Amino acid sequence: xxxxxxxxxxxGRADPPPYYRVHVFCCVNERPxxxxxxxxxxxxxxxxxxxxxxxxxxxxxxxxxxxxxGCLDRCELGPTMVIYPEGVWYGYRTKEDVDEILETHxxxxxxxxxxxxxxxxxxxxxx
Amino acid sequence: xxxxxxxxxxxGRADPPPYYRVHVFCCVNERPxxxxxxxxxxxxxxxxxxxxxxxxxxxxxxxxxxxxxGCLDRCELGPTMVIYPEGVWYGYRTKEDVDEILETHxxxxxxxxxxxxxxxxxxxxxx
Numbered sequence: 278x279x280x281x282x283x284x285x286x287x288x289g290r291a292d293p294p295p296y297y298r299v300h301v302f303c304c305v306n307e308r309p310x311x312x313x314x315x316x317x318x319x320x321x322x323x324x325x326x327x328x329x330x331x332x333x334x335x336x337x338x339x340x341x342x343x344x345x346x347g348c349l350d351r352c353e354l355g356p357t358m359v360i361y362p363e364g365v366w367y368g369y370r371t372k373e374d375v376d377e378i379l380e381t382h383x384x385x386x387x388x389x390x391x392x393x394x395x396x397x398x399x400x401x402x403x404x
Numbered sequence: 405x406x407x408x409x410x411x412x413x414x415x416g417r418a419d420p421p422p423y424y425r426v427h428v429f430c431c432v433n434e435r436p437x438x439x440x441x442x443x444x445x446x447x448x449x450x451x452x453x454x455x456x457x458x459x460x461x462x463x464x465x466x467x468x469x470x471x472x473x474g475c476l477d478r479c480e481l482g483p484t485m486v487i488y489p490e491g492v493w494y495g496y497r498t499k500e501d502v503d504e505i506l507e508t509h510x511x512x513x514x515x516x517x518x519x520x521x522x523x524x525x526x527x528x529x530x531x
Contacts, residue, residue: 292515295491296523302429302473345474346429361488364422388419396423 298340303358306348317355366394425467430485433475444482456502493521
């Protein structure tokens with residue numbers, strides 16, 4: 278990364294500017310009910326992602342995309358989402374969590390510390 | 405971004421290090437056959453993504469995730485993928501394209517210039 282946050286490929290040419298300013302991926306993967314890891318879908322991730330997408334549209338957020346994704350492989354911490362290009366992960370459970378992520382992170386560029394996941398987080402999140 | 409490529413939230417605290425070094429999202433969205441925008445799935449994206457995931461596993465690439473995603477909204481250019489955190493987009497069609505992206509971009513950190521999409525790209529890609 279250079280001072281402007283743009284990266285360069287092996288040829289030294291700067292990458293194109295970002296297509297989306299904020300690109301959110303919400304895991305909506307489903308596993309069989311008895312799977313020991315659980316899955317984000319069984320914990321309501323599809324409805325939460327649909328809500329987030331609808332709210333982003335209502336708020337007329339530009340250059341923001343709220344995508345569904347396949348398994349992000351942090352099932353025990355789910356529902357999970359990751360926001361790029363910053364690569365910040367959240368575990369979230371409610372529409373209020375989604376509202377806070379939208380307002381604090383997506384709109385204002387801050388962080389919702391209480392919901393952020395660390396790379397070392399492996400187990401079930403505290404309630 | 406600071407010189408190390410890490411970002412800070414509104415509280416000024418550095419974000420956690422990345423969970424994946426390379427996080428690929430391959431659009432596998434399906435639209436009805438008659439939809440004017442087309443869709444990545446109809447152009448073979450599911451098989452190509454499955455191939456990319458399998459190859460990444462065979463190559464034992466660490467901290468690399470090859471995810472399927474919902475509609476990335478660049479349907480006319482598809483199949484499309486985006487690679488984060490760098491936010492580089494590719495339009496690709498063949499297993500050979502996937503092999504080149506894996507070898508040149510994912511493994512070596514370079515760019516496959518012939519397949520890269522620019523933010524201004526809107527229409528159907530040249531063949």
